[in-house]
Amino acid sequence: MKTPPKPTPAELDLLQFIWPLGAATAKQVHEAMLKERPDVAYGTVLRLMQIMHGKGLLIRDESQRSHIYAPAVGKEAMQTNMLQDLLQRAFSGSAKALVLTALRSGISKKDREEIEKLLKDGDQQSAPP
CATH class of the missing domain: 1.10.10.10 (Winged helix-like DNA-binding domain superfamily/Winged helix DNA-binding domain)
Structure with missing residues (x-):
């Protein structure tokens, strides 16, 4: 494409x-x-x-x-x-560098909580049963 x-x-x-x-x-x-x-x-x-x-x-x-x-x-x-x-x-x-730069530039408490939830949910989905 x-x-x-x-x-x-x-x-x-x-x-x-x-x-x-x-x-x-x-x-x-x-x-x-x-x-x-x-x-x-x-x-x-x-x-x-x-x-x-x-x-x-x-x-x-x-x-x-x-x-x-x-x-x-x-x-x-x-x-x-x-x-x-x-x-x-x-x-x-580097996706890591992009994300770290975005996080350092300041995000709201609500956005931080949403990101943390996404990361936590992602960890649970990839963890072995």
Whole structure:
């Protein structure tokens, strides 16, 4: 499978709105974005979506009058791809270094408790019976 292109920060921001929608017109994406960014222009959203389609970040259904756009790659797959890239470029492939850096940068008590539970549950699953 071909590695998806890396989105720019603006493209990644737009994907955060379109992933929950699944498939949507530019107008629907614009309306979703307006709730958080009242100053975003429809033309800007449409143009960015057209660029993202050209790059392969979005797929487009042109069978209706209003084109329907959908993410070419799911959120989890994109996050995994971007994490792998970061892991290689910034941490020489060391997941341990990445995690330790993230933990040192400060996390909330709730996040720490969730991480500890995940680690504990993982240990129990891998322990012999």
